[in-house]
Amino acid sequence: ETGVTQTPRHLVMGMTNKKSLKCEQHLGHNAMYWYKQSAKKPLELMFVYSLEERVENNSVPSRFSPECPNSSHLFLHLHTLQPEDSALYLCASSPTGGQYGYTFGSGTRLTVV
Amino acid sequence: LAKTTQPISMDSYEGQEVNITCSHNNIATNDYITWYQQFPSQGPRFIIQGYKTKVTNEVASLFIPADRKSSTLSLPRVSLSDTAVYYCLVGVAVGNTPLVFGKGTRLSVIA
Numbered sequence A: 001e002t003g004v005t006q007t008p009r010h011l012v013m014g015m016t017n018k019k020s021l022k023c024e025q026h027l028g029h030n031a032m033y034w035y036k037q038s039a040k041k042p043l044e045l046m047f048v049y050s051l052e053e054r055v056e057n058n059s060v061p062s063r064f065s066p067e068c069p070n071s072s073h074l075f076l077h078l079h080t081l082q083p084e085d086s087a088l089y090l091c092a093s094s095p096t097g098g099q100y101g102y103t104f105g106s107g108t109r110l111t112v113v
Numbered sequence B: 001l002a003k004t005t006q007p008i009s010m011d012s013y014e015g016q017e018v019n020i021t022c023s024h025n026n027i028a029t030n031d032y033i034t035w036y037q038q039f040p041s042q043g044p045r046f047i048i049q050g051y052k053t054k055v056t057n058e059v060a061s062l063f064i065p066a067d068r069k070s071s072t073l074s075l076p077r078v079s080l081s082d083t084a085v086y087y088c089l090v091g092v093a094v095g096n097t098p099l100v101f102g103k104g105t106r107l108s109v110i111a
Helices: none
Strands: A005-007 A011-013 A017-027 A033-036 A045-051 A053-057 A063-071 A073-079 A085-096 A108-112 B007-012 B020-021 B032-038 B045-050 B051-054 B061-064 B071-077 B084-091 B107-111
Touching: A005 A085, A005 B007, A017 A063, A017 A085, A017 B061, A033 A073, A045 A063, A045 A073, A053 A063, B007 B020, B007 B051, B020 B084, B020 B107, B032 B061, B045 B071, B071 B084
Parallel strands: A011 A108, B007 B107
Antiparallel strands: A005 A017, A017 A073, A033 A045, A033 A085, A045 A053, A063 A073, A085 A108, B020 B071, B032 B045, B032 B084, B051 B061, B061 B071, B084 B107
């Protein structure tokens, strides 16, 4: 365990389903992130939350909706996804919004059928 | 963000020392150099971070020349379990600039 816990580890969903990914950290970090890693591609930054406020959204389609109810929890709500959205979704946290001390979770392997 | 360039892949035999070099010609004064390791289907894991000269921890060493335009991650006596993708990142430690990953270097350790 890294200190960042993601659930579920694996998820298969249909294109009309609605599901949510959950991330939890108890490291006392103030920033949390969602990354997407498709096969043979670099990690793509999707969303950044610093002190529970969204500070960056890298033009992610609206079928992905993040939620950060407090500094320890981060959700990614999914609806009407496409097969090309199948990927490993990684959550990370860091003490501040900079580049120091990132801790990643083990990810959720999402398959859209 | 300072752009980094590192080899796409490297092969090594077990027990050898592996050096992965990263170029970052436009590194800024306040930028740090950080390396992460990623195994398949897992999140990246922090290995080492430095600003200048040499940094060593229980996992690796990081060599940074005086001009800071490149850095070298050194893994002593690699084993099969060191097979992974290694990412070099450059940026400020504190602020509102999140980590943005490149393609990394895929290290394959052979028995």
